[in-house]
Amino acid sequence: MIGTSISRWSMTYFAMALAWLLAALVMMVAGIGYPAADLATPDTLVLVHMVCIGWLSLAMCGALFQFVPVLVAKPLFSEKWELPALALLSAGLVLLLAGFLSLGGRLPPALWLLPLGAVMLVGGFGLVVVDLGLTAWLRPAGPARFVLVGLASLCATAAFGAVFAFALAGCAGSAGEVILAEGIPLHAVAGLGGWLTLTAMGVSYRLLAMFMLSPDVDDQQSRWTLAAGAFAVAVTVAGGALAVGFASGLNVVLSISAILGLASAVLYGRDIAGLFRLRKRRHLELNMRMATLSFASLAGTGLLGIALVSIDAFPEQIGAFAFLAIFGWLSGLVLAKLYKIVAFLTWLETYGPVMGRAPTPRVQDLVAEGRATKWFVIYYAAVWIGTVTLLIAEPNSFRIAAVAMIVGVVGIAREIVRIRRLADVAGPQRLPIGTVMPHLLYANP
Amino acid sequence: MTEYIDVDVRPILRAGGEPFSVIMAALDNLESGQGMRLYVTFKPVPLFAVMLNKGFAHSERPLEGGEWEVLFTPAGAPQERTPAMTNSSFDNWPEPAIQLDNRDLDPPEPMVRILAAADNLGPGETLSALLRREPVFLFPQLEKRGFRWLGGFAPDGATYQLTVRAPL
Numbered sequence: 001m002i003g004t005s006i007s008r009w010s011m012t013y014f015a016m017a018l019a020w021l022l023a024a025l026v027m028m029v030a031g032i033g034y035p036a037a038d039l040a041t042p043d044t045l046v047l048v049h050m051v052c053i054g055w056l057s058l059a060m061c062g063a064l065f066q067f068v069p070v071l072v073a074k075p076l077f078s079e080k081w082e083l084p085a086l087a088l089l090s091a092g093l094v095l096l097l098a099g100f101l102s103l104g105g106r107l108p109p110a111l112w113l114l115p116l117g118a119v120m121l122v123g124g125f126g127l128v129v130v131d132l133g134l135t136a137w138l139r140p141a142g143p144a145r146f147v148l149v150g151l152a153s154l155c156a157t158a159a160f161g162a163v164f165a166f167a168l169a170g171c172a173g174s175a176g177e178v179i180l181a182e183g184i185p186l187h188a189v190a191g192l193g194g195w196l197t198l199t200a201m202g203v204s205y206r207l208l209a210m211f212m213l214s215p216d217v218d219d220q221q222s223r224w225t226l227a228a229g230a231f232a233v234a235v236t237v238a239g240g241a242l243a244v245g246f247a248s249g250l251n252v253v254l255s256i257s258a259i260l261g262l263a264s265a266v267l268y269g270r271d272i273a274g275l276f277r278l279r280k281r282r283h284l285e286l287n288m289r290m291a292t293l294s295f296a297s298l299a300g301t302g303l304l305g306i307a308l309v310s311i312d313a314f315p316e317q318i319g320a321f322a323f324l325a326i327f328g329w330l331s332g333l334v335l336a337k338l339y340k341i342v343a344f345l346t347w348l349e350t351y352g353p354v355m356g357r358a359p360t361p362r363v364q365d366l367v368a369e370g371r372a373t374k375w376f377v378i379y380y381a382a383v384w385i386g387t388v389t390l391l392i393a394e395p396n397s398f399r400i401a402a403v404a405m406i407v408g409v410v411g412i413a414r415e416i417v418r419i420r421r422l423a424d425v426a427g428p429q430r431l432p433i434g435t436v437m438p439h440l441l442y443a444n445p
Numbered sequence: 446m447t448e449y450i451d452v453d454v455r456p457i458l459r460a461g462g463e464p465f466s467v468i469m470a471a472l473d474n475l476e477s478g479q480g481m482r483l484y485v486t487f488k489p490v491p492l493f494a495v496m497l498n499k500g501f502a503h504s505e506r507p508l509e510g511g512e513w514e515v516l517f518t519p520a521g522a523p524q525e526r527t528p529a530m531t532n533s534s535f536d537n538w539p540e541p542a543i544q545l546d547n548r549d550l551d552p553p554e555p556m557v558r559i560l561a562a563a564d565n566l567g568p569g570e571t572l573s574a575l576l577r578r579e580p581v582f583l584f585p586q587l588e589k590r591g592f593r594w595l596g597g598f599a600p601d602g603a604t605y606q607l608t609v610r611a612p613l
């Protein structure tokens with residue numbers, strides 16, 4: 001196939017991802033894990049991995065299987081790997097979570113679940129990395145380079161995670177114990193900063209330029225953004241590993257990494273501002289307007305970090321900082337872009353065969369932006385209020401904010417299901433002769 | 446400094462087509478002193494002799510995935526040109542019956558308009574379209590409908606020129 005066909009299983013990834021997000025939010029409302037429990041408790045580990053692997057990583061993988069071929073204008077290396085990867089990731093995550101629950105005494109002792117789950121996750125992410133990496137490598141320019149650095153960071157994240165899992169099960173020797181004791185910030189920075197943030201940045205360059213009719217960000221310009229981000233991750237992983245090995249200097253390493261990460265975020269802000277400034281399309285669709293709230297959250301995360309460091313409160317408030325990064329910046333951006341991506345792919349899948357031969361709706365006819373706006377506003381407001389409740393240590397208020405987040409996410413998910421079902425397309429244009437109703441959970445390319 | 450016109454025949458080659466007539470047609474359209482930058486999926490050794498006869502020196506550079514970029518540079522005074530060959534499975538593509546400038550349309554409108562216009566082409570007719578991006582989602586739709594196409598970025602790198610030909 002020449003060009004880019006519709007990724008068959010991306011919808012499946014998106015559906016699984018949304019299910020994990022809702023499950024994690026229900027846990028927050030129920031008061032399981034942070035902030036009701038400490039950050040390092042097994043319950044919080046369950047929560048964090050539901051969000052970072054189940055929700056963010058699955059949604060990102062689903063989006064990358066569709067958009068890396070667009071970035072490089074080449075077909076995906078192997079479409080056959082998408083579903084086995086999803087199966088391995090899902091099964092691995094369930095086993096890992098069961099291992100954490102067993103670690104915390106909520107399940108009977110079975111710590112062997114942790115390494116078993118980790119091995120399956122490494123297998124699933126391995127398929128993803130090889131498949132996407134071999135595709136992106138064909139034309140490693142512009143946004144594709146962000147994806148390649150993101151995939152490398154994913155490898156580092158998974159490697160640390162696997163060592164932790166074996167160490168928690170007591171079979172990683174004394175070296176494993178040392179890495180487990182000191183290495184968690186390295187795992188978190190590589191995962192949230194390298195894999196999720198750099199990849200989201202790279203994909204956003206192309207999506208924003210496409211949706212707003214802006215010229216692509218110049219490679220010379222974005223390479224500094226990438227270089228700062230890649231250095232931040234590399235310093236954390238390599239320097240951090242050395243510091244853990246020598247049992248000193250980890251704070252220096254993390255400080256250097258934080259400055260580089262901040263520089264990358266500032267440069268990214270400059271790149272994105274340029275895309276908005278040079279856009280030919282003055283009217284912004286809902287997904288773009290909501291993405292600006294996500295960029296604001298990224299800026300807010302940076303400012304919060306600076307403020308917390310300057311008043312010497314960063315270690316106590318790292319949970320609030322991570323919450324804003326995960327739910328304001330990353331989750332907000334993924335939700336806003338999912339809303340657009342699902343509409344576009346559903347439109348292409350349904351109407352592509354008859355386009356030009358029969359009257360077909362526009363992509364915008366598949367969405368009801370007026371109705372969807374309120375769900376996004378509720379979501380972002382809840383995230384920002386939730387961050388404040390964490391900062392001022394009000395766990396009960398936080399649970400109310402989490403309820404509002406659920407309301408927002410359920411509303412957005414319902415809009416996405418309606419898009420998939422063509423529920424808002426009126427009249428005879430909905431299914432002209434020659435079209436078939438798309439399936440909710442997978443695509444018929 | 447020689448100005449090069451980009452000719453990308455990789456879509457034709459990947460579709461199992463024969464690009465020779467297209468290359469010759471592009472060659473006929475070159476102005477005096479212009480060269481051609483050709484993108485192909487293999488090193489086109491037989492073409493080098495043909496082009497040398499026509500007064501073009503070649504230099505080639507491998508790209509990723511076994512593909513090649515070949516620069517054909519006019520060497521001194523060009524010799525008299527022979528008529529383009531027409532003995533391949535592709536006849537010379539006719540002048541476009543329809544010309545579209547889709548550069549300032551909101552996506553996916555460029556694709557919709559190209560497909561709508563393509564459906565109005567007579568057998569063997571062509572349309573040309575100017576775009577901002579390589580229309581990666583369009584190609585599978587064209588392929589399903591039996592169209593052939595030829596496309597590449599203009600030397601400015603900002604405009605993608607696409608020619609679509611209806612099945613005979």
